[in-house]
Amino acid sequence: MTQEPYVRTEMLSEQPAPSGQTGIVKWMRVNLFSSISNSIISLLTILVVIFALYEFLPWMLQPSWGAESLRECLNDPNITGACWGVINDRFNQLMFGFYPHESQWRPLLAFVLMLVAVAPVLFDKLPRKMVWFSALYPFLGVWLLWGGTIWGPLMVIAGFVIGVVVHKVLSNIVGSLAAIILSVLVTILWWLYGVGSIAGALSGIAPIGIAEVSSSDFGGLMLSITIGVSGIALSLPIGIVLALGRQSDMFVIKLLSVGFIEFIRGVPLITLLFTASVLLNFFLPPGTNFDLVLRVIIMVTIFASAYMAEVIRGGLAALPTGQYEAADALGLDYWQSMQLIIMPQALKISIPGIVGTFIGLFKDTTLVSIIGLLDPVGLIVSIQGTSDWNGIVWELYTFIALMFWVFTFSMSRYSMYLENKLKTSH
Amino acid sequence: MSQTNENAAASSAMDVSDEVAIQITNMNKWYGDFHVLKDINLTVNRGERIVVCGPSGSGKSTLIRCINRLEEHQKGDIIVDGTELSSDLKNIDKIRSEVGMCFQHFNLFPHLTILENCTLAPIWVRKTPKKEAEEIAMHFLEKVKIPEQALKYPGQLSGGQQQRVAIARSLCMKPRIMLFDEPTSALDPEMIAEVLDTMIELAEEGMTMICVTHEMGFARKVANRVIFMDAGQIVEQNEPEAFFNNPQSERTKLFLSQILGH
Ligand SMILES: Nc1ncnc2c1ncn2[C@@H]1O[C@H](COP(=O)(O)OP(=O)(O)OP(=O)(O)O)[C@@H](O)[C@H]1O
Numbered sequence: 278m279t280q281e282p283y284v285r286t287e288m289l290s291e292q293p294a295p296s297g298q299t300g301i302v303k304w305m306r307v308n309l310f311s312s313i314s315n316s317i318i319s320l321l322t323i324l325v326v327i328f329a330l331y332e333f334l335p336w337m338l339q340p341s342w343g344a345e346s347l348r349e350c351l352n353d354p355n356i357t358g359a360c361w362g363v364i365n366d367r368f369n370q371l372m373f374g375f376y377p378h379e380s381q382w383r384p385l386l387a388f389v390l391m392l393v394a395v396a397p398v399l400f401d402k403l404p405r406k407m408v409w410f411s412a413l414y415p416f417l418g419v420w421l422l423w424g425g426t427i428w429g430p431l432m433v434i435a436g437f438v439i440g441v442v443v444h445k446v447l448s449n450i451v452g453s454l455a456a457i458i459l460s461v462l463v464t465i466l467w468w469l470y471g472v473g474s475i476a477g478a479l480s481g482i483a484p485i486g487i488a489e490v491s492s493s494d495f496g497g498l499m500l501s502i503t504i505g506v507s508g509i510a511l512s513l514p515i516g517i518v519l520a521l522g523r524q525s526d527m528f529v530i531k532l533l534s535v536g537f538i539e540f541i542r543g544v545p546l547i548t549l550l551f552t553a554s555v556l557l558n559f560f561l562p563p564g565t566n567f568d569l570v571l572r573v574i575i576m577v578t579i580f581a582s583a584y585m586a587e588v589i590r591g592g593l594a595a596l597p598t599g600q601y602e603a604a605d606a607l608g609l610d611y612w613q614s615m616q617l618i619i620m621p622q623a624l625k626i627s628i629p630g631i632v633g634t635f636i637g638l639f640k641d642t643t644l645v646s647i648i649g650l651l652d653p654v655g656l657i658v659s660i661q662g663t664s665d666w667n668g669i670v671w672e673l674y675t676f677i678a679l680m681f682w683v684f685t686f687s688m689s690r691y692s693m694y695l696e697n698k699l700k701t702s703h
Numbered sequence: 704m705s706q707t708n709e710n711a712a713a714s715s716a717m718d719v720s721d722e723v724a725i726q727i728t729n730m731n732k733w734y735g736d737f738h739v740l741k742d743i744n745l746t747v748n749r750g751e752r753i754v755v756c757g758p759s760g761s762g763k764s765t766l767i768r769c770i771n772r773l774e775e776h777q778k779g780d781i782i783v784d785g786t787e788l789s790s791d792l793k794n795i796d797k798i799r800s801e802v803g804m805c806f807q808h809f810n811l812f813p814h815l816t817i818l819e820n821c822t823l824a825p826i827w828v829r830k831t832p833k834k835e836a837e838e839i840a841m842h843f844l845e846k847v848k849i850p851e852q853a854l855k856y857p858g859q860l861s862g863g864q865q866q867r868v869a870i871a872r873s874l875c876m877k878p879r880i881m882l883f884d885e886p887t888s889a890l891d892p893e894m895i896a897e898v899l900d901t902m903i904e905l906a907e908e909g910m911t912m913i914c915v916t917h918e919m920g921f922a923r924k925v926a927n928r929v930i931f932m933d934a935g936q937i938v939e940q941n942e943p944e945a946f947f948n949n950p951q952s953e954r955t956k957l958f959l960s961q962i963l964g965h
């Protein structure tokens with residue numbers, strides 16, 4: 278049988294999909310009840326969730342917000358579960374620790390400005406000029422939190438300017454490598470010996486500043502965020518440098534990187550924190566008063582950057598060698614090819630691991646309670662020690678868990694957003 | 704080399720000058736204990752188009768990768784464009800910016816658009832202003848006939864288009880020498896032609912080219928010289944007509960019968 282020649286004369290218009298092919302019914306059919314075993318698993322899961330909520334919700338939903346002590350909750354026949362009064366009563370402490378009341382606007386402002394500072398880094402649609410604020414923020418943030426004279430941070434910034442100027446002047450006289458080394462040296466000397474005395478002298482002339490707050494007053498969520506954010510911001514660049522060092526052709530650099538990474542990864546964070554709180558004082562010259570929170574930040578950063586380095590190394594290893602070769606063949610030098618070709622791709626591959634490390638670091642900040650810092654977990658013990666709240670446990674843990682979850686969940690959502698945005702192929 | 708056969712006559716526009724572009728003398732290379740390249744001697748004049756062929760593993764890729772120092776040779780000399788390849792990084796970067804290279808698997812940068820792929824090296828290595836670099840890039844993308852893809856990402860292009868972008872990317876550096884390592888062997892038949900056309904056009908403009916390829920039609924059409932390698936050595940080299948019609952060595956005959964035989 279031969280087929281008739283055929284030419285279409287009119288095009289078909291679009292029809293709506295048959296019912297049951299879109300919407301909730303279709304979604305449930307595909308995702309929950311696609312087969313018998315899938316249906317059984319779905320039903321069991323739904324039952325477990327309902328059971329958990331059934332047990333947990335009545336405990337949570339208690340009219341106990343106004344209670345002023347645990348005794349009040351126990352004596353009130355209407356309250357049969359959680360005694361939320363403790364959160365209400367100690368909210369300020371859970372947020373700020375013992376940070377002076379009249380100065381608490383400073384950490385709040387620092388937090389809001391931090392959001393402004395990270396915004397252009399997280400979202401590339403924002404104006405690029407905002408990055409200048411991000412670069413200045415670390416000094417501003419430190420000043421707001423610890424207070425003191427404005428000249429301190431200004432002189433530290435001046436150190437960068439001095440470094441750049443020295444480099445500019447010297448690079449024409451001595452070689453470029455020598456110029457870099459010398460300018461770094463001059464900058465460090467300035468920070469070590471210049472900043473303190475000059476800032477002191479200047480504040481004698483023009484005493485501009487805000488009240489100093491000792492870091493022993495830091496506490497609560499504010500302390501967790503201070504340690505967590507500094508650790509995150511510092512560990513990524515250090516991790517990148519370590520990962521590159523580990524891949525380096527230069528034996529000594531490679532050895533140092535591998536040694537550092539393997540040593541730090543082999544030591545529990547708690548050990549490092551004890552080192553920070555106790556041992557460092559033995560090594561530092563007597564009389565130096567090195568801020569405890571700062572020491573903890575350094576230790577947390579060191580710890581996280583070793584993990585970061587390994588995560589990024591994974592990304593580097595996943596890149597095909599062709600990418601390195603193409604960059605070389607075009608005449609890009611090592612730093613150019615790392616900055617323009619290799620790192621953007623390696624970091625993109627490592628996003629889940631990097632964010633995982635960030636989340637881990639943020640949660641690990643609660644370990645500082647063991648060396649006596651009053652982060653939210655550390656505060657629990659001191660709150661339990663008061664006669665009003667002696668014996669309270671779950672309410673505080675639940676609340677702290679929720680606070681941490683808000684932060685870590687945002688990070689994980691952002692990582693998914695970023696992965697999606699950076700997808701360039703189909 | 705005489706230039707009297709019909710092949711060269713047909714493409715008399717392709718002048719070969721006496722100026723030496725690449726000079727390789729007594730070059731040897733080892734991978735660990737394995738002697739990959741043995742006593743390679745090769746002189747390439749400016750404007751010459753050389754096709755390198757040979758069985759798999761004979762060292763063709765290694766040879767051309769030594770020319771821009773993607774691989775390091777251990778003995779002998781390689782002089783490219785008057786600059787000797789040594790461990791001096793300045794020389795290496797200078798040579799790499801003068802020598803373009805296209806790979807079997809294109810090696811485009813997947814995180815950059817086609818245009819950014821093409822402007823990257825001119826901007827960072829040659830310090831060309833961005834606007835000018837983009838004009839140059841568009842010029843070469845037009846030349847390889849895909850200007851309309853400039854804002855797409857490599858992952859959105861077909862293999863043949865990607866390889867043409869790779870050629871354009873190299874050309875944007877205005878290289879004096881182009882190296883091709885099996886540029887068509889990862890492509891489907893219908894895409895091979897479009898890439899070869901681009902390469903033929905390049906040859907007609909007098910580019911100095913060394914191509915590792917098994918496209919014998921291409922060799923006959925544009926090459927001044929065909930080099931046959933086996934076991935890390937140059938076994939035979941001749942003008943295309945003579946090479947294909949009258950091979951001298953037994954190995955060459957065997958190889959040709961294998962690739963042309965069916
Ligand atoms: N990095 C390396 N380390 C050790 N041996 C290698 C390396 N690269 C290549 N070889 C070996 O060197 C020899 C030559 O390799 P080369 O890639 O130059 O061959 P080729 O002629 O290009 O082959 P093909 O046609 O398959 O591409 C092969 O035997 C290969 O196994």
Ligand SMILES: [Mg+2]
Nearest residue numbers: 763764765885
């Ligand atoms: Mg090869």
